[in-house]
Amino acid sequence: MPRWRSVWLVARREIFERGRSRGFILSVAFTTLIVVGSFIVPALLFGEDEATKVGVVEPAPTGLAAAIEATAERFDQDVAMSTYPDAAAADAALGNGTVDVVVEMPADLSGPGGIRFDKETDQGTAQLIATATIGLRAQAVLDQSDVDQAALAAAQRPPTITALEPQTEDDQAKFLVANIGAVLILVGIFSFGFTVLTGVVEEKQSRVVEVVLSTVRARDLLMGKVLGIGALGVVQLVVFVVAALAAALATNRLTLPTTTPGAIAMLGLWFVLGYLLYSTALGFLGALASRMEEASNASTPVTMVAMISYFVAIFAVIDDPSGTVATIATFLPPSAPFVVPLRAAFDAIPPWQIGLSVLITMAGIWILFVVGARVYAGAVLQVVGRMKLRDAWRSAGE
């Protein structure tokens, strides 16, 4: 019988048995719910950025509303004006939230007037309105003098406001997408890598492995297991990404950055590579244990490496996506799955580095698999207690 058929049968068993299980279906449903929820709930709570509602008490100076609107426009703010016949009516509206702020000013501009909030004063809004009222009164004074009106208008033009390194909405979105990607890869590797680990221990514990290995090569069993569970991981990732994109587009919360399609492709590629690397390591370490408790001990080194790689990616890459640390981490198989998609999300990695990193990681996976399969073969049939790595290696080599 060809080996690929054996591997395929093992993989298919994993896909059907686990894919049908309540645990997997619930976890897919749950993550989808959380993703969609995390977009919809803020949209319901906060909604769009709304205009500040300003109530003006009559009688008011002519042009007050226009002045406030003009000032708001100049500072890129939205206001919605309304008028009330007297102070009591305006304050009532303020109390029940119909307006956010009330402006009261003598119609003949004889006094500075007042700005009232309900509970908290909003300095930004207050200054905006104050600028309008002061300007109105100052204009009245200046109108009576023989000032050059044209020169005055020119003098009142506000300074231009700029930032040295302006952060566009696109940059923020890139940062967000990059971070979500790194977290997804970490969570994906852990949850499905540990499924491989527990699967290996269960097979060993239930002793079914003895029946299986009387026909299937240990290496093929490990490969089929990793591939089958990996296929479920890809299914979950696709569901997750589709749900997130759909929710983002539907709620309009997030303007998708220009890098989105590339980032998703990177996420898929590096999820697969990272999963293959870590699940192979977890799979053969699991074979060294004979009980679940021992398995989590055996897996500690892998967990540590994954966590360190993740934090290197988060801190070093976000700090300086093209720096030395980020570049070195690009070419190390354990950290590449976290670092490369993150750098790519910031557009801070040349294509040749991506290509080389993929090749190095694939080579790393292959070496780990060949070494791991031998340890796995030596350890998985051993029943008594926790086995040492060296003994497993030797026993398979005999």
Added chain:
Amino acid sequence: MLEILDLAKRYGPVVALDGTTFTARPGRIVGFLGPNGAGKTTTMRCVFGLARPERGEVRWKGSIVDRDTRLRFGYMPEQRGLYPRMRVAEQLSYFAQQHGLPGKVANAAALRWLERMGLADRAKSKLEELSHGNQQRVQLATALVHDPELLVLDEPFSGLDPIGIATMTDVVRERAGAGVGVVFSSHQLDLVEDVCEDVVIIARGRVVASGPIEELKSASGRQHLEVEVAGSDGEWLDGRRDLTVLERSGDRVKLLVDRSVDLDDLLGRARAAGEVRMFAYGPPKLSELFMEAVAPDVATEGVA
């Protein structure tokens, strides 16, 4: 024909196999016997490549057994194990396919064997929902589902009730009748005597006796003698060196005696001791052959 040739295997300081050699012919049921730790399971694991011998080889029909050959073998390990949460029919079909059967053929074979085992109504149950005895039947079906040329069963009867044992022996006999080679290990020697034509007895990794049961019996230097003398607990035997007392219960003694023993003389002594109610002489039982064959071990290893 299965040939086990000069297998040697150590686990650290423990010698598991030390030149184990025997053969099993198609259509014959071979009982593979030995005290605990004698090397039965290790030998079987060597047949399936689950243990690597340091020396020696396993041959099937003249050529060394490899993975493709093993696809035509069926194995029931001593440590039972199947996937607990997998449905029974799917599980059988899975193992059939791993032995090379195409999907549809495997599905049909799974259902056929479940029916044969009286488990047709449990096809869609998960294995863990079945009773211990039924799980054991599924385990046997797993070894049989791909219609193997050789069946290797490690303690297939342990933990079974009499009905289960009857099903198992029926199936094993039927397969042997179809020309399948069967090797099984067991500690239930009466059952082995009932089911097997040939036996192989192993002790400390070496085969100490093998061949058809009848031949072994007639070749044995000692015969079985059971005597009942009213009112005597066998003191009339005292001082005899040519016999071994197996058991004394009440008036009855069971003995192994040399073939050269003078039966008239023994009968005379028994008569002198009291009224002889029974004096039965004949070939030894398998259990007696076994004890005799592994005798040097019994003191240290014991028999389960």
